[in-house]
Amino acid sequence: MADKSSAQRTFELLWGLRGQPTRGPKPSLSVEQIVQAAIEIADSEGLEAVSMRKVAERFGVTTMSLYRYVPSKNDLLELMLDAIAAPGPDLSQMPEHWRDALHWWARQNMEAFRRHPWLVQFPFSHPPFGPNNIRWMEAALRAMEGSGLTPDDMVWVLILLSGYVRSEAAQQLALVEGARVTGVEPEEWGRVYAEMLRKVVADGDHPALARIVEAGVFDAPVQGPDEDFEYGLTFLLDGIEAMINSRPPAGRKRSSRP
Amino acid sequence: MADKSSAQRTFELLWGLRGQPTRGPKPSLSVEQIVQAAIEIADSEGLEAVSMRKVAERFGVTTMSLYRYVPSKNDLLELMLDAIAAPGPDLSQMPEHWRDALHWWARQNMEAFRRHPWLVQFPFSHPPFGPNNIRWMEAALRAMEGSGLTPDDMVWVLILLSGYVRSEAAQQLALVEGARVTGVEPEEWGRVYAEMLRKVVADGDHPALARIVEAGVFDAPVQGPDEDFEYGLTFLLDGIEAMINSRPPAGRKRSSRP
DNA sequence: ACGCTCAGTGTATGGTATACACAGTTGTCA
DNA sequence: TGACAACTGTGTATACCATACACTGAGCGT
Numbered sequence: 001m002a003d004k005s006s007a008q009r010t011f012e013l014l015w016g017l018r019g020q021p022t023r024g025p026k027p028s029l030s031v032e033q034i035v036q037a038a039i040e041i042a043d044s045e046g047l048e049a050v051s052m053r054k055v056a057e058r059f060g061v062t063t064m065s066l067y068r069y070v071p072s073k074n075d076l077l078e079l080m081l082d083a084i085a086a087p088g089p090d091l092s093q094m095p096e097h098w099r100d101a102l103h104w105w106a107r108q109n110m111e112a113f114r115r116h117p118w119l120v121q122f123p124f125s126h127p128p129f130g131p132n133n134i135r136w137m138e139a140a141l142r143a144m145e146g147s148g149l150t151p152d153d154m155v156w157v158l159i160l161l162s163g164y165v166r167s168e169a170a171q172q173l174a175l176v177e178g179a180r181v182t183g184v185e186p187e188e189w190g191r192v193y194a195e196m197l198r199k200v201v202a203d204g205d206h207p208a209l210a211r212i213v214e215a216g217v218f219d220a221p222v223q224g225p226d227e228d229f230e231y232g233l234t235f236l237l238d239g240i241e242a243m244i245n246s247r248p249p250a251g252r253k254r255s256s257r258p
Numbered sequence: 259m260a261d262k263s264s265a266q267r268t269f270e271l272l273w274g275l276r277g278q279p280t281r282g283p284k285p286s287l288s289v290e291q292i293v294q295a296a297i298e299i300a301d302s303e304g305l306e307a308v309s310m311r312k313v314a315e316r317f318g319v320t321t322m323s324l325y326r327y328v329p330s331k332n333d334l335l336e337l338m339l340d341a342i343a344a345p346g347p348d349l350s351q352m353p354e355h356w357r358d359a360l361h362w363w364a365r366q367n368m369e370a371f372r373r374h375p376w377l378v379q380f381p382f383s384h385p386p387f388g389p390n391n392i393r394w395m396e397a398a399l400r401a402m403e404g405s406g407l408t409p410d411d412m413v414w415v416l417i418l419l420s421g422y423v424r425s426e427a428a429q430q431l432a433l434v435e436g437a438r439v440t441g442v443e444p445e446e447w448g449r450v451y452a453e454m455l456r457k458v459v460a461d462g463d464h465p466a467l468a469r470i471v472e473a474g475v476f477d478a479p480v481q482g483p484d485e486d487f488e489y490g491l492t493f494l495l496d497g498i499e500a501m502i503n504s505r506p507p508a509g510r511k512r513s514s515r516p
Numbered sequence: 517a518c519g520c521t522c523a524g525t526g527t528a529t530g531g532t533a534t535a536c537a538c539a540g541t542t543g544t545c546a
Numbered sequence: 547t548g549a550c551a552a553c554t555g556t557g558t559a560t561a562c563c564a565t566a567c568a569c570t571g572a573g574c575g576t
Contacts (some may be wrong), residue, residue, distance in 0.1 A: 021543095023542065025552095064556070073532095131458075135464075141469075159425075181264065193385060211399075239496065283571080323525075331563095518575105521575100525569080525571105526570100533560105538557080545550085
């Protein structure tokens with residue numbers, strides 16, 4: 001995405017609005033295949049390992065041939081992002097009450113990050129564009145329909161929760177990555193970091209940090225990642241509930257503008 | 259950062275533990291200069307525009323000469339991350355009460371993202387390593403010292419707030435970026451996105467989203483970015499306060515482990 | 517003054533995206 | 547049926563990227 005037209009092009013690509021040709025040789029590949037291959041590479045080797053060459057190699061085809069299917073690598077990334085959101089949430093599984101529904105939604109969301117760790121690396125540069133991601137958006141909004149939240153606050157909550165899930169995922173992944181980089185088991189990484197901090201606080205200039213380190217916070221995880229995630233999620237949902245209860249009918253005031 | 263030794267190397271580089279040589283020609287550059295130049299490039303052209311070549315060009319020097327100062331581009335990035343955190347928070351400015359202090363801390367944090375938008379792009383892969391970032395960490399922990407939070411929860415709150423600030427910054431930047439990509443003024447971008455969604459919801463498959471779009475949520479921002487940031491921050495601090503009040507002495511239980 | 521250490525250069529390798537010209541295939545229309 | 551236009555995939559070229567390695571020459575410690 002670099003120029004004005006590319007956003008529109010990407011949008012059309014995501015919604016399958018690009019008419020397929022009739023004349024000419026039959027394509028040997030398909031956009032879906034290519035996107036799937038790219039996702040597999042990202043899953044196993046990370047997002048930065050996804051290159052047009054590597055994808056093309058999977059099909060025994062030259063790099064340039066991919067450009068017959070996908071206008072640019074950036075568009076491929078956008079397609080990947082929407083593909084892993086397919087087919088969208090199963091609304092029949094979504095609980096009735098807004099709180100349970102949001103809880104369910106956030107957990108499903110987190111699952112995507114677990115399945116595709118490269119998501120935390122993904123350079124999000126705009127709100128949901130593709131059909132599948134928009135279905136997820138729809139689900140979250142539908143979850144909040146009986147909650148008493150204003151439309152403005154619904155969107156705000158959606159963004160808050162999305163952000164939380166991503167942060168939590170990033171943090172969990174940083175743990176794994178930190179361990180990998182130091183050549184240590186993930187459970188040991190905390191100890192390694194604690195050891196570094198112990199050296200740092202030895203000079204006495206970081207008394208608060210020293211107390212934390214001495215309390216052993218970094219040496220062992222408080223809980224597993226799942227419990228951590230749930231803990232924070234409950235915290236946020238409590239806040240949202242309090243928000244709803246404290247101001248029965250009114251939400252935030254919209255700033256002027258008719 | 260790819261192998262075991264690199265984490266240690268980076269750590270030493272950050273803390274200036276690499277002894278300077280005495281013999282040989284005088285260096286014409288310094289690590290500080292190089293890092294500063296890289297930051298300037300990132301500030302004006304984005305993080306991905308930072309290349310060893312571009313940095314070297316600023317000094318009229320070959321690309322490879324930089325490697326006399328910095329072991330790898332990755333280390334340069336780490337140095338940049340710590341450099342923009344310099345000189346650390348001014349603790350004399352930090353309010354007394356934990357809530358005000360955390361508020362102050364988060365706002366300062368947000369300022370860093372505003373000054374250096376590439377921060378949201380930064381591939382964080384571990385907790386704070388460098389002296390300046392650790393000073394910020396110390397400040398946040400010190401802020402919470404009289405709050406009644408357990409050490410575990412202090413760290414948890416720190417991570418929660420950091421995540422929130424980053425999310426908010428990312429969202430604000432996505433707005434600017436989305437506008438740039440569609441070739442439109444930032445204030446208009448909401449309208450452009452709303453227009454896209456209007457096309458999407460026309461099929462009737464997204465009733466909840468349709469209602470939100472019709473409510474005009476995307477057409478005009480509810481508030482400016484500052485108010486939005488404060489709104490969320492207050493929400494989180496309220497939650498933390500509630501957390502403290504609801505369980506006076508005890509925090510989360512640590513999971514077994516002696 | 518010798519020699520070692522180090523700064524900066526030049527070159528090379530292997531990677532990236534993608535622009536462009538081309539060859540060969542195939543559906544459609546005259 | 548034949549011609550053509552549209553289309554697929556290839557090959558080549560450009561312009562980047564990080565970084566390994568061998569080298570020249572500078573300057574301090576002995």
